[in-house]
Every structure is written in structure tokens, then in C-alpha cells.
Amino acid sequence: xxxxxxxxxxxxxxxxxxxxxxxxxxxxxxxxxxxxxxxxxxxxxxxxxxxxxxxxxxxxxxxxxxxxxxxxxxxxxxxxxxxxxxxxxxxxxxxxxxxxxxxxxxxxxxxxxxxxxxxxxxxxxxxxxxxxxxxxxxxxxxxxxxxxxxxxxxxxxxxxxxxxxxxxxxxxxxxxxxxxxxxxxxxxxxxxxxxxxxxxxxxxxxxxxxxxxxxxxxxxxxxxxxxx
Numbered sequence: 024x025x026x027x028x029x030x031x032x033x034x035x036x037x038x039x040x041x042x043x044x045x046x047x048x049x050x051x052x053x054x055x056x057x058x059x060x061x062x063x064x065x066x067x068x069x070x071x072x073x074x075x076x077x078x079x080x081x082x083x084x085x086x087x088x089x090x091x092x093x094x095x096x097x098x099x100x101x102x103x104x105x106x107x108x109x110x111x112x113x114x115x116x117x118x119x120x121x122x123x124x125x126x127x128x129x130x131x132x133x134x135x136x137x138x139x140x141x142x143x144x145x146x147x148x149x150x151x152x153x154x155x156x157x158x159x160x161x162x163x164x165x166x167x168x169x170x171x172x173x174x175x176x177x178x179x180x181x182x183x184x185x186x187x188x189x190x191x192x193x194x195x196x197x198x199x200x201x202x203x204x205x206x207x208x209x210x211x212x213x214x215x216x217x218x219x220x221x222x223x224x225x226x227x228x229x230x231x232x233x234x235x236x237x238x239x240x241x242x243x244x245x246x247x248x249x250x251x
Contacts, residue, residue, distance in 0.1 A: 024069040024139060024179065025049040025200055029059030029085070030101065031077050039072065042128055043135075047175025049202050056080025063089055067200070068096050070138055072131075073118070075102035083116045090117035097138040101126075150185040153245025155224065155232060157185045166228050173223065176201065180216045181224075184233070184243040193240035217241055 026048050030036040033054060040050040051066065053059035056077035063071055063085070071089075075082040086098055100118040119141075120134050140160045150157040154167045162178055164171045173181065179201045184192055194213045202212075221233050232246045 024182075025051070025067065026070050026072065026135070027051050027053070027059070027062055027066070027068045028072045029053045029056070029063075029077065029082070030072070030074045031055060032074075039128075039131070042132075046132070047179055049179070049200065056082070056085055060085045060088060063094070063096070064092075070097045070099065070135060072099050072101060072135070075100055086116040086118050097141070099131075099134055099138060150182070150188070152185060152188045152243060153230075153232065154228075155185075155230075155245075157182055164224070166224055166230070171223050173220075177216055177219055177223070180213070181220055181243075184241060188243050188245075191236045191239045191242050196240070 026043060028036050028039055028043075028050060030039070030052070031054050036052050036054065040052050043050050051062060051068075053062050057079040059073070059077065060080060073082045073085060077085075082100055082102070086100070089096065089098070097120075098118045099120045099122060101122050101124060103124045119138055122131060122134060150159070156165045158164070159182055164173055164178065164181065180197060183197055183200050194210050197213050198210060217233060217235075225231055225233060230246050232243055234242050234244070236242055
């Protein structure tokens with residue numbers, strides 16, 4: 024899943040981005056309100072961590088502008104303020120949750136996962152492609168009724184393919200949604216993870232559900248047959 028952090032305290036933003044990236048999220052960061060709003064409007068995010076006090080445009084106004092355009096991306100607001108009025112103002116502008124600084128990273132992580140689970144339950148409970156099932160909320164994968172253990176990045180790649188089952192998904196699209204916006208490493212990293220998924224999900228079960236479409240990308244589709 025892809026997150027956006029809009030936070031002008033650069034050390035805090037960097038620490039959050041590193042921590043959440045280690046949990047398997049793709050994380051983009053903006054340090055001012057105008058850049059944050061631009062990213063939020065131009066990119067597709069699963070959740071936004073939004074500071075209230077930002078240069079250029081404060082978090083309340085960013086939240087209001089996004090909601091006014093019909094953007095329902097979950098928003099967790101951060102603020103150094105404290106008090107019922109501030110919290111009410113944040114929630115009234117359309118934020119989904121509110122956290123006051125200083126906060127525990129463990130609490131932040133729990134709030135983020137709760138918001139993502141809530142969104143997942145409201146949209147997609149379970150993805151099924153033939154005898155392969157992908158549960159985004161529980162981060163659980165089964166093939167033919169048998170659980171398959173995946174790393175966080177392997178799961179993220181599979182989830183993106185499963186959300187577009189039957190369609191060709193390009194390497195660039197996978198990089199955009201699984202790695203962060205600023206990723207400038209070797210794009211062949213996608214091949215590494217797709218190969219790992221095949222070793223875990225296809226080969227042991229005699230399936231060939233993840234296919235390469237030469238020059239275009241990858242496609243995940245139901246396949247109950249066995250390798251020839």
C-alpha cells in the first residue's frame with residue numbers, strides 16, 4: 024500500500040518514512056502544504072498522514088480541499104496542539120483520525136493499520152483468483168486452502184496484481200504503487216519479486232497463474248492446470 028506523509032519537521036518525516044517503509048509500505052513525503060496537496064491530487068494513495076501546521080497551506084485546508092473534490096482517501100491528522108476544539112476542527116474538515124504530538128510510533132502504526140483495515144472492509148474483503156485467495160486486511164495468502172508465507176514486499180506486489188487480475192500490469196505501475204515515488208533503483212527489482220512469487224505460489228502447486236506479457240508487463244489470472 025502507498026502512503027503520503029505531509030510533515031514539515033524533516034527529521035520526524037524521515038523517521039516515519041523509514042519506519043513505515045520497513046513495514047512494507049511505499050511512502051512519499053512532502054514538507055509543505057502546497058506540495059502535499061499537489062501529490063495528494065496527482066497520485067493514488069491508500070492513506071495520508073497530514074500535519075496541521077504546515078507552511079504554504081495548513082492541514083485543515085488541504086483536508087477540506089480533498090474532500091470537496093470527492094477524494095475519500097483516509098486521512099490521519101497530526102498536530103502539536105492539544106484540546107477538544109482542535110480535534111473537532113480536524114475531524115469536521117473530513118479527517119478520519121487525529122493524533123497529538125508527541126506520539127508513540129507504535130500508536131501511529133496501529134492507527135494507520137486500523138484505518139486501512141476499515142477501508143479494506145468497506146471496499147474489498149477478499150480477492151480470489153481461481154484457487155488463490157488474497158486477504159488485504161489480514162495480509163494473508165492461501166493457495167488451494169494452504170497458507171503461503173510472503174514477505175511484506177512480495178505481498179504488496181501480489182496484492183497489486185490481484186487487484187488488477189486478468190489485466191496486464193506494467194513494471195512501471197508496480198514500481199509506482201509498491202515502491203515510493205522517488206525510487207530510482209533498478210526497475211528489474213520487479214522481476215526479482217515476481218520470480219519469488221512464482222516459486223512460492225505457482226511451482227509448488229503446479230500452477231502458472233503469473234505470466235509475463237513480453238514488452239508490456241505481468242498478468243495474474245486463474246489457472247487450475249498443471250505445467251506441461
